[in-house]
Amino acid sequence: MSTNNRFWRAGLATGAALALAACSSGAAKTTKAAEAPLVIGASVSLTGDFADSGKAVKAGYELWADTVNAKGGVLGRTVQMKIVDDTSSPNQVVTNYQNLINKDKVDLVFGPFSSLLTVPSSQVAKRYGYAFLEPAGGGPAVFAQKLPNLFFVQPAPVVKQGDVFADWVLSLPAAQRPATAAYTELDDPFATPVAEDIRARFEAAGIRTVYKQVYPAETQDFSTIMTKVAAAKPDVLVGGTQSEDAYGQVKSLVQLKFSPKFMFLSNGANSPVEFPDKVGAANTAGIMSSGDWFPASKAHGSDEFAAAYVKKYGGTTDTIDNTSAEAYAAGQLVEEVAAKTGKIDNATVIATLHQGTWPTVLGDLSWDAVGQPSGSFALIQWQNGKLVPVYPAGVAQAQPVSPKPAWGG
Amino acid sequence: MHALVQGLILGVLTGGVYALMASGQTLVFGIMKVVNLAQGALVVLGAYLSYQLFVSYGIDPFLAIPVTAVVMFALGVGVHLAVLRPLRREDRAELSLLVTFAVALLIEGVIGVVWNTTRRSINTSYANDSWTVAGYQITVVRFAAFALSAAALGLLILLLHRTRFGRAVRATVQNPESARLLGVRAERVAALGFGLGAATAAAAGSVYGLLYPFNAGSHYDLISLLLSIVVLGGLGSIGGAIAGAMIISVSSAVVASTISPSWAPMTFFVLLLAVLLVRPQGLFGRPA
Structure with missing residues (x-):
């Protein structure tokens, strides 16, 4: 971009900010609004394998920028998001962050989508001393890097996603607990560990494993696996799933007419639009998963987020992708650090976020030294065609329904 | 035992669908000695067409087949005229690999633009x-898919054995030179044959879309499966395609249900290797 062009854009942005400030809160803020914009760079996948999720990340970042600018920006500085496409490629993502930092000289950076892209890009951020707030890279490889500048903006690492289900089941009176369990696990670093984590806790608590099967990513047909599940008659079925395999498992079980008393699917079942669409809305009843944001959440700024989302992108609050909420939360953190410290730079963000807990649309977040969040997900369940948080009590909007209703509601 | 029988049922029902997909592949090879790497992409395109008709107009995928088959037949003839017929050199068979792969990539790209990369079902x-x-579960969709595939294959076999066009096709398959001498217009047979292959892909696509979620990239999995089937059965033989499809489908379903689903995808490659060691021309193929 030519200097002229940049100057012109900055001028425009400042003008817009001035106008906004003048409308909203009178002349008092005009001196601050004249400051340089706060430019935040991010590389997201707008094409390639992660395109759909990447677009949801972009939607979240831009929505936050709009929301914060409508309130006068961060410390009076208008937020400008500079978003570039990495085509879902680990090479391109590195180039993108190098350019954002060295050439565009952005003030801050936010993360890309997926652990695959977060790992190399967080190294770039580390090299240049940038804080790395990343909403979508929570796999073990991310934290194994032991980076002090990285913060995973979700309540817990991916592998701990199922803990809340185990917490709930083990909190039930002995008579209501399942006695036997089956585990069907996708061979994937984000799926198998979730189910294995639950299995370890269940077995320690005396819940007997009657069937376990790890299946390859190419599996399209779940009827053979589910036939065996049905034959083993487990009280609880725990699926370490991603998306299509979750739909496949449910469809096969419906066809086999076997409905376990409890059913937890780590991913796929937490997709508000696709899941009922793929398995039939009536078959969702009672299925559990875990999540961090949901409509009508009482978390900090959640109402504002949901309303702004629907206003900007259309649809209803029930169709908002969690990924957008997670990206939005990264922005909220910047806002809060600035409000608390009165300044906004990378060293301040890194030092400040390592202390205390931070309220976001995802609930209160806090991190250990390597950026692993130390909270937990919420247990969510399909009730009357909607995903509602049911455990723990602090976030629950309804009682958990158990046993799970038969297929077809 | 129960799992084994359930696996067998699944294998046979799925095998019918595979057979339909592979019949187009083997037909095109038989007529033109062209390995059509676009057949998988054509199946996926067929799935998208019936998906769109279902979503937009509520047309059942089974009822959509006459429409999509005609469209895809025309597309197949068009592809042949545009990119395959101009290949007149002696290495046409080798060149056609590149050309049909390009067609596959083109179809994949167009699908990606029109329908995005999200999986559809x-x-x-x-x-x-x-x-x-x-005591055994038979899913309605799978049974209907099998019945339809069997009917479509039956029609195809009737067409090949009871019509003039069919006779010309079979003559070309057996001996292209003599067929030409006897007045068979080889290029026309080839164009229509390619169209017919695409039309079977349309029917197979509707069925495939009912059974499995798909996206633009699904054709890579499909083409490796289809090539294994036709090579196993013997290139150019419809009967071979049916036998190959059944063997592959039943064996992987049985392995999945009795040993482990992790081994199922490997089963047919092992079988393929074993058959080729004993009969390099495939089960029903004629020695070169």
């Missing part, structure tokens, strides 16, 4: 229904 009202027969 066709969810009819009967998608999750099943019958219980003697």
